[in-house]
């Protein structure tokens with residue numbers, strides 16, 4: 001499996017494929033710092049986004065194509081984003097996860113994320129806050 005790392009404006013022909021795969025409400029590719037695209041041969045099998053807000057980096061949507069789920073692709077997309085951040089000397093990253101998204105929670109925790117100060121409610125939906133330090 002190969003992971004491409006692109007700026008939003010470089011997505012080109014990938015954008016409609018990714019938009020079609022996206023099942024996260026309110027997520028838009030516009031304004032992302034980088035988009036990580038997982039490919040198996042020529043097929044796009046998943047994506048994950050990294051946002052930068054005022055110098056703070058945030059993991060955003062991660063979606064794996066239905067027929068490729070259960071093969072550890074989300075974890076590869078998490079590790080790839082962590083490597084990228086380490087290479088640009090970023091020392092922490094945070095993310096929000098729906099309280100019932102057990103697969104994402106498990107994968108993030110197994111990649112070193114920890115819970116950070118409880119929950120956040122956005123538009124009436126409760127998210128857990130997680131953070132990961134990126135070490136020297």
Ligand SMILES: CC(C)(COP(=O)(O)OP(=O)(O)OC[C@H]1O[C@@H](n2cnc3c(N)ncnc32)[C@H](O)[C@@H]1OP(=O)(O)O)[C@@H](O)C(=O)NCCC(=O)NCCS
Pocket residue numbers: 023024060061062063064065066067068069070071072073074075101103104107
């Ligand atoms: C959450 C998600 C990204 C996980 O991706 P993944 O690469 O499949 O993650 P994993 O390989 O760790 O599999 C997670 C679990 O999926 C389950 N699974 C296995 N095959 C599956 C299949 N064909 N379809 C659905 N789930 C399957 C397994 O129970 C697996 O857990 P296991 O480790 O006990 O086997 C993916 O399910 C997804 O895209 N969901 C919809 C979008 C979403 O919720 N994104 C996260 C929030 S931004």
